[in-house]
Amino acid sequence: MPGDRRFEGPSDLHLHSVHSDGTESAAQVMAAAHTRGLRTVALTDHDTTSGWAEAAEAATSLGITLIPGMELSARNDWRSVHLLAYLFDPDDSGLRAEMERIRDDRVGRAERIVRSIGRDYPLTWDDVVAQTGDNATVGRPHIADALIARGIVGSRGEAFDTILSPQRGYYEGHYAPDIEVAVDLVVAAGGVPIVAHPTPSGRARMMAVPLLERLIGRGLAGFELDHRENTEAGKRVLRGVVETHDLIVTGSSDYHGLGKPNVPGENTTSDDMVARIISLGTGSRPIYP
Template sequence: MTELYDLHCHSNASDGTLSPTELVLRAHQQGVTSLALTDHDTTAGLPEAQLCAEATGIKLIPGIELSTNWQDKCFHIVGLGIDPAYLPLSEATHNLQSTRLERAEKIALKLEKKRIPGAFEAVKKAAGEGMITRTHFADFLLSQNHVSTQQEAFDRYLGKGKAAYVSTSWAELELAISWITGAGGVAVLAHPLRYKLTANWMKRLLTVFKDAGGQGIEVITSRINADEIRMAAAYATRFELAGSMGSDFHNVSNQWVELGRLAPLPQNIKPVWELLG
């Protein structure tokens, strides 16, 4: 059987729309054989996902996607093969829940000042027991016809420097990596080209990332072209990082992003799954 890996996706434990069970079932339908559930700053969806994975025969890799700060910039670090019960990590996710709740209250207040009331109650209900993210606010703005697309919500209200943007202090990058490695996991820099860094900034970031214990970088993501794959692979080679691949799937309505619909990892790149137990 051909192995098909998808090592980056989200359930409704964070800002995805599918439950962990629905997500695993969809991955199974798409032919995925190894799936990492990497919800934002939480591992709450992992027990449910594991039960479904055992029933379908998918190998579930326990994961998380942590928001981090470095040099006043935000970077996302995926942790693969983690032990969710590792105390520093579980304590961190609890604290991150509080951070996201406080940010949500501030965003809602800014929207109210723009004569858009009711946001906090709506996003809290939509998130349920999961993490509140800016995507929940984008969905709210879309549902109230303040914008016509999710992207417009970020462009007009939620993006950096926009009317409802709230700057947030996340964990320092090195600390977040220590939580992942302490939990027995592999730290992977998520979607590296999305940060729009210059080559010099990327060199600085990857040097710090590797010195802190980072071992992988996403080489293959959804909607990536051949030139971008070559660029990400070059970073993997230069910094001796294992290559990861993940769709960053959130919902079924985005026809361009699907579980398992990924280009192959370049043959000269060491696969990150070889580092997983």
């Protein structure tokens, strides 16, 4: 409703549950957010909306406003790009078909990785399935959890630093749409697209500014600048882009439960920026307590 400010207070717009690669149920994620004093959150599981209903019920009971969201897999040439999408229509045919294609290919990719690892370590596909929640988007974190359960590694971090490192030869790519296509799909579904952790270090480095300018022209709404993986140099560049185009800036934890050290509310999004996201989203609405 116009002028509704029930979302005011600390807001974290990037959290994951077992519906993708988090370690907690959607309800447990909402409880963790509540414990940390958050008033507004977004569940943003990878390439799925299957946790929305559970999260909405839990958030409502806890007095938390839920912004329905997702983290959509995309690419820029060889580079993996993650696009946070808020308040889109989950039944939009174009976006839904792309989500299903991504998830289906992730399963095939995971099976190929496990077959390769299984030639050298005692790991099977059943081990991975046992670590994957119902309707979850399967990913390498689930393989890491299976390696932990087997006693082959001690943590997700160790798994990604060793066996799951691209340098070890087990890595497989997976399908993801070009970032320009991804932005178009989210906008067409009435959603608000924000680039997640846009200035990482290493090979995943920031997209070129001319490309970002094209994305802005297609409806990209902003950047998740306050995130522990962003580099300071990259953030300085993007702040200039934000100022030039009057974009949305978010801050988030990227919480994964025990899957990462990130804590709900370690970075937050201002009330004014949350209000802008709500005003732009036409595919779905916030769920207020």
